[in-house]
Amino acid sequence: MVKQEIAGYSGLSTDQVGVLRNLLMRKKNELLFKHRNVDEFNLTVEDRSDEIDLANADAVNAQQLRFRNRDNFYEKKIDEALTRIENEEYGLCEECSNPIGYLRLFARPTANLCIFCKEEAERDEANNGKSRVRGRMLSYLSTFSNVK
Template sequence: MQPQDYEFFRNMLLEMKNEILAKGESTLEDMSEDVEVYADPADRATAESDRAFTLRLRDRDLKLVKKIDEALARIEDGTFGICEECGEEIGLARLKARPVTTLCIQCKSKQEEEEALLKR
């Protein structure tokens, strides 16, 4: 991988992280302003369900932020783009699609096949 590739992915990851954090701040602001009283219990239940769904999404986002931070650390230590399983380079197309990945497409496919067999 070329130095400009590392810079491209560093910028991509930082942009992803900033977007997620901004969404989280927006969600907190929206939820703190949302103090409606519902006359109909069904409306209240719908609002609570929507709120729970939004919180689950933000929780997933926080897990992604952790993966982004780990990917940024791999860029710094020079292991970014190297498959943790086989040690081969991860293709640029795969990294562009999922920059937090730690496995090449072959190892990820193998992992998914093993997981599918265990579920049977």
């Protein structure tokens, strides 16, 4: 089989790009339906008759909100990856413009950094205490984990 390459796709074949696009679409659809029926499990007003039930309901709602926020962030990353596919920029590292390997993209289809730049970013994050993704100081975030 002859490998067909598309300009801008860093050596990914059309088949590989198709597989990765389908994978991204499947993950996006999973996210869309993931929280669809969550409200069925919420307690009704009648079920929350005492303070313990109210506290438990608040804790469950806070946890669901964290999960939804995380999933919303991931959905944005999926949309960005799909846009990069449309613009024929998918598979190229945003830092060094080198190709991102197919196996890395298959394992993490939203990856926008090659493995070398990602490792460097993680080292910088560990040394500087600042996340490149969210731009927040890790020490600032860790103060909330100590609150009881």
